[in-house]
Amino acid sequence: MSQLSHDLQADIAAKSWKHEAFKQELLNNPNAALKALGVEVPSNIQVEVVEETANKVYLVLPVKPSVLSAAELSDEQLEAVAGGRIADKTTTVTSAGVTKCCWG
Numbered sequence: 001m002s003q004l005s006h007d008l009q010a011d012i013a014a015k016s017w018k019h020e021a022f023k024q025e026l027l028n029n030p031n032a033a034l035k036a037l038g039v040e041v042p043s044n045i046q047v048e049v050v051e052e053t054a055n056k057v058y059l060v061l062p063v064k065p066s067v068l069s070a071a072e073l074s075d076e077q078l079e080a081v082a083g084g085r086i087a088d089k090t091t092t093v094t095s096a097g098v099t100k101c102c103w104g
Contacts, residue, residue: 008039012026012034012037015037023051026049027049030049031047034047
């Protein structure tokens with residue numbers, strides 16, 4: 001499963017609203033834009049960025065639970081999920097106010 005924390009998503013959106021060049025890089029080359037924030041995207045993770053408009057919204061369907069259950073979580077990851085947060089494997093990022101990212 002790959003997840004970006006809600007805080008990270010909010011920080012990325014805020015930066016894209018303030019900086020058009022960052023937004024364009026995020027849309028055209030998300031891995032490079034995230035790397036510029038200090039977020040390393042694992043090679044087995046594909047990131048696609050789409051921009052909603054006033055007349056178009058996107059509904060993202062999460063990964064099917066049976067697919068997730070096939071991958072075992074560590075005790076630490078289970079505790080993190082049970083505690084209402086997503087365990088992060090990446091160190092805290094300070095660039096542009098970005099605070100957390102995780103891929104589990």
